[in-house]
Amino acid sequence: VLLPMERTRLTGSGYAGSVVVQGRHCVVELAYGELVDQVDWGLEGLQVQVTGTASISANSPKAVLTAKFTNFTAGYGCTDGARTCQVVWFLNGKLLGGSSSFTLREGATATCTKTFDRAQRPEQDPVFTVVLTCGGETVRAQYTVKVDRERWDYETALETVQGVNIEAEVLRRTPLYGDRSMSYILQYLPQGTALTHLYYSQDPGAPGQVRLADGTVGWVNWDDYLVSRTDYTQGEDYSTATKEGFVNQKGYSSPTGYLLWISLKTQRVNIFQGSKGNWKLIRSSPCSTGTNLTPTVTGVFSVIYKTYRWRFSDTIDGQYIDDYYRVYHITGFWGGQAFHSRPYRSSDESLLDGTMGTPSSHGCVRMYDEDCSYIYDEIPYDTTVVVF
DSSP: OEEOSTTOEEOSSSEEEEEEEOSTTOEEOSEEEEEEEOOOOTTTTOEEEEEEOOEEOSSSOEEEEEEEEESOOOOTTOBTTBEEEEEEEEETTEEEEEEEEEEEOTTOEEEEEEEOOTTSOOSSOOEEEEEEEETTEEEEEEEEOEEOHHHHHHHTHHHHOOOOOEEEEESSOEEEESSTTOOSEEEEEOTTOEEEEEEOOOOTTOOEEEEOTTSOEEEEOGGGEEEOOOOOOOSSOOOHHHHHHHHHHTTOOOTTSEEEEEETTTTEEEEEESOTTOOEEEEEEEOBOBOSSSOOOOEEEEOOEEEEEEEEEEEETTEEEEEEEEEEEEEEEETTEEEEEOOEETTTOOBSOOOOSSOOBSSSEEEOHHHHHHHHHHSOTTOEEEEO
């Protein structure tokens, strides 16, 4: 008697010399002389569990996963308790790879390794799927690897944070001087030489400070080069983890327990508290730094003076006004460059220029009243100020 169908029940009062069982879960109640088991259990009851890397970050971008197959029944069609199957791995639904000659036996394992690009943090947690196929049957399991986003941002901060290089071009052959007073010449620059504009004081007859492509820094007559008007800023701010990663990995220190970083790229003033290698962001505010013509100087400085108010004169419609506008809560960090409020008309204290988040000053760092007053009131003298 041949039982080829699943769940067949063989019963009765007769006798079978030989019963060949091929269908799964058959029941033989009839008396027989020989029972031949030819049941191919395939993948029935097979269980798969995936274990491996719990989370990834920029410095630990490799995910290693292992699928373990248990509760395997080695029936008809197996050789030495095993059968050949196909195992395939997918990442977020896209094929990663696999094997068409995977040996399946009790406790067999299949491994998948994926190394992510540290320059491209995954936006979503990666979902891995393992699929085992054999004789038209399939089992599968999924495993999600967590992306440690804060750690990733922290670890890639030095690659993420960008400075601002203001492009300029020499208009006519001109000397590159070695000092601001133009007392000696380093070399002559031909027309068309590419420059990076660093600083201009706006003083009559003063040269501009520039940097050449080879890193040489010098001074050029202001009328002999043209500064680009390109907007080099970006609207999207850095994450807290990126900010903390930047100042900590750069190794900045400060004698006061506070550290200030002016980001020219994002137009933000970031205030940290802590110590070298362990700075924590406590406040971040929008600002407006110097324009391309009169940029805020870059470098590492410190708080050197404070004063409540500055008065400025100007000529409006041909008329000189001695006290035209004022700024408040001034905290200086280099020469005449300082944190302060937006400008207000002296006549009625109305806002003269409300620009925020876009370079608009003569080099100072304009801030909302509550933000510049916080620095004025709370940040001690000698606090390190980073401009980058």
